[in-house]
Amino acid sequence: MQTFIYGMLGLPLVFAFVAISGFFNNSVLHILNRTIATIVGGIFVKMLMQMPPGEVFNSEYFYLDALSIWVLLIVVVLYVASAWVSKSYLVREHKRGYLSRTPKLIGRYYALYHLFILTMMLVLLLKNLGLMWVGIEATTLISALLVSFKFTRSALEATWKYIMVCTVGICLALLGTMILYYAQLTATGTEKALSWLWLSQHGDLLNPSLTKLAFLFIFIGYGTKVGLAPMHTWLPDAYSEAPSLISGLLSGALCTCSLYVLIRNLIIVIPTIGTAFIMDLFFVFAFLTIAIAVPFVVVQRDIKRLLAYSSMENIGIMIVGLGIFSSISVGATLLHMFNHALIKFVLFYIAGTVIQEYQTKNMMRIHGMVQEAPHTATFLLMGMFAILGMPPFGLFFSKFNIIFSLFKDGQYLLGSLMIFLLAGILIGILYHVMRMLCGRAKRKAYADLLDHTDTPFLAVLLIGSIIVGMGLERIPYLNSLLLEASQIVVGGVHI
Numbered sequence: 001m002q003t004f005i006y007g008m009l010g011l012p013l014v015f016a017f018v019a020i021s022g023f024f025n026n027s028v029l030h031i032l033n034r035t036i037a038t039i040v041g042g043i044f045v046k047m048l049m050q051m052p053p054g055e056v057f058n059s060e061y062f063y064l065d066a067l068s069i070w071v072l073l074i075v076v077v078l079y080v081a082s083a084w085v086s087k088s089y090l091v092r093e094h095k096r097g098y099l100s101r102t103p104k105l106i107g108r109y110y111a112l113y114h115l116f117i118l119t120m121m122l123v124l125l126l127k128n129l130g131l132m133w134v135g136i137e138a139t140t141l142i143s144a145l146l147v148s149f150k151f152t153r154s155a156l157e158a159t160w161k162y163i164m165v166c167t168v169g170i171c172l173a174l175l176g177t178m179i180l181y182y183a184q185l186t187a188t189g190t191e192k193a194l195s196w197l198w199l200s201q202h203g204d205l206l207n208p209s210l211t212k213l214a215f216l217f218i219f220i221g222y223g224t225k226v227g228l229a230p231m232h233t234w235l236p237d238a239y240s241e242a243p244s245l246i247s248g249l250l251s252g253a254l255c256t257c258s259l260y261v262l263i264r265n266l267i268i269v270i271p272t273i274g275t276a277f278i279m280d281l282f283f284v285f286a287f288l289t290i291a292i293a294v295p296f297v298v299v300q301r302d303i304k305r306l307l308a309y310s311s312m313e314n315i316g317i318m319i320v321g322l323g324i325f326s327s328i329s330v331g332a333t334l335l336h337m338f339n340h341a342l343i344k345f346v347l348f349y350i351a352g353t354v355i356q357e358y359q360t361k362n363m364m365r366i367h368g369m370v371q372e373a374p375h376t377a378t379f380l381l382m383g384m385f386a387i388l389g390m391p392p393f394g395l396f397f398s399k400f401n402i403i404f405s406l407f408k409d410g411q412y413l414l415g416s417l418m419i420f421l422l423a424g425i426l427i428g429i430l431y432h433v434m435r436m437l438c439g440r441a442k443r444k445a446y447a448d449l450l451d452h453t454d455t456p457f458l459a460v461l462l463i464g465s466i467i468v469g470m471g472l473e474r475i476p477y478l479n480s481l482l483l484e485a486s487q488i489v490v491g492g493v494h495i
Contacts, residue, residue: 001057001064004047005125011036012114012121019110026094026106030087033110037083044076053480063127063197066484070334071260072124073481074341075253077464079117081457082245085349086113088453089245092356109149109243116142116249120257129194132261133170133177136225139254140166147242158237165234169224176217180268183210196264204271211272218265219281225258227315229289236296239308240361244352247304251311251348252341259318259337266322267489275325282323283414290316290421297428302361303351306432307344310387313425314340314395320418321402322489324409331486332401339394339469340387342461347383349458350376350450354436357445363432368441373448377437379458384433386465388426393462394469 015036019029048069051057057064064072090106093099099106119142123135140163148159181194187205192198203211224231239247270278293312300306314336321333353376358366369377386393389400399422406415472479 001047001051002059002062004043005062005064007043008040008121009118009125011040012118016111016114016118019107019114022104022107024107026090029107029110030090033086033114034083036114037080041076041080044072048477053477053484058127058197061127061131062125064125065488066481067263067334067488068124068260070481070485071256071337072121074256074338075117075120075124077461078249078253078341078345081345081461082113082249085454085457086110086245088451089243089349089352092353092449093243105149109146112142112146112149113246116146116246117253120253123257124260127196129177129180129196129199129261129265132196132264133174136173136222136258136261137170139257140170140225143238143242143246143250143254146246147238149243149246150241152241154237155241158234158241162234162238165231166225169221169231171221172217172224173221176214176219176221176265179210179214179217180206180265183207183214186210196268199268203268206269206272208272211269212277215265215269215273216281219262219285222258222262222265223285226255226262226319227289227312228285228319229292229312232289232292232312235312236305236308239311239348240302240304244304244348244355247307247352248345248348251307251344255311255315256337256341259315263322263489270325278325279323282319286316286319286323287414287417287421288316289313289319290418290425294421294424294428297425298431300428300432301364303354303363303366303432304348304361306363306429307347307351307387310347310425310429311340311344313422314344314387317399317402317418320414321398321405324402324405324411325490326405326409327486327490328401328408329405330489331482332398332405334482334485334489335468335472336395336398336402339398339465342465343383343386343393343395346379346458346461347387349454350380350383353450353454354380357447357449358443359446360443363436365443366436367439367443369437369445372441372445373450375448375450375455379450379455379462381433381437382462384429386462388429389422392466392470394465397469 015032053066119135119138123132126132126135144159144163147162148155183206184199186207188202227235239250242250289312293309296309297306318333318336321329355361357373386395389395403415403418
């Protein structure tokens with residue numbers, strides 16, 4: 001297993017150095033990019049075959065259980081998908097986009113992209129909370145270079161905001177981690193400092209006041225990285241200005257990794273501080289995040305910012321599911337993480353294609369896509385239905401179970417409020433999408449640029465969301481993995 005882990009981490013690192021070296025032309029880099037991602041995907045499948053859902057791998061630095069494997073599955077799936085569709089996207093940008101004047105930037109893009117994937121996988125494999133924090137900080141530094149990749153004024157402004165806000169948040173998370181370490185010192189001594197496994201087994205020995213203070217800083221810190229309001233101000237700008245493939249990874253993979261680290265800390269503190277404080281804290285920030293997203297969705301003009309505020313909505317839903325902290329809600333949250341990642345990656349890729357076809361982000365200038373770009377229009381409509389939680393897509397089932405958990409827990413007012421807010425999001429998104437798809441075209445599309453390489457992977461991601469949502473019980477490994485991951489989060493806690 002250790003060899004597999006080194007292989008998954010080493011291959012992207014080696015390719016990053018190859019890509020930045022300039023020894024190979026773009027055609028070779030495209031092939032190597034797909035090859036490396038596919039090999040890493042194959043290594044991950046081999047790991048799954050040798051490690052049933054109930055088993056754990058534990059070494060000096062690395063730790064794998066059902067929860068980390070579930071999130072690692074999300075990252076690897078997006079890694080392979082993004083690697084295979086990246087050539088089409090970059091070639092189109094080379095012809096008429098920001099790469100037209102500097103084609104050598106493709107090597108730099110691939111280097112940063114693989115380092116970004118590497119840092120996210122590292123976060124999910126480490127078992128020390130301090131090293132996890134280092135990994136999250138590394139994702140910020142690498143992704144900041146990707147957000148500013150176009151090197152325009154707006155991209156640099158978005159990067160500056162991203163670095164400033166997320167750095168403040170990560171510093172707060174570091175402060176919380178240090179306070180948690182002090183609580184560990186006073187309770188159990190210096191043995192296995194900040195080891196997640198050790199702390200989760202001895203969390204009930206920690207000082208409640210210190211632990212509550214530590215988790216408050218940890219929640220605000222990693223909540224900033226996730227995109228919770230009011231610490232969300234970096235998110236719409238960064239998602240809008242980053243290359244569309246990176247926007248999909250920021251929303252689908254990086255957000256998920258940050259949420260994973262928050263969950264790991266949550267498991268430690270729950271036995272000490274209980275669920276009441278957690279529920280109140282999570283509900284306040286979650287509903288604030290969803291409520292802030294609603295008006296910005298309704299008045300939005302930028303298609304990528306629209307998807308960014310949709311991400312905020314789904315982040316809020318996942319935080320609500322964790323706040324309820326029942327087996328049903330936690331399982332639904334983990335399922336929501338998976339489906340949201342797949343669907344949002346598809347939507348950001350399609351948004352990038354729309355921008356390439358019409359040379360504008362402004363949705364008010366785009367009409368008649370059904371006639372002008374039917375393939376892109378089809379995937380845009382399917383993706384929007386999916387992200388809104390329409391059946392049979394997977395988000396319908398996870399949203400339903402989270403809202404059901406609210407009512408089951410007696411939170412009737414909050415359950416009704418969530419339905420009302422989600423209805424506002426639905427109306428706003430459908431309004432914008434139908435305006436783009438229907439009517440007479442006022443701005444001609446360059447062409448229907450979605451090609452035969454893109455279509456299968458985008459279709460597989462959308463169909464995968466349907467299968468995982470509707471037929472998870474018929475996929476024994478995934479079903480067992482989700483159940484085990486849910487039990488890791490809520491296990492030992494009596495609700």
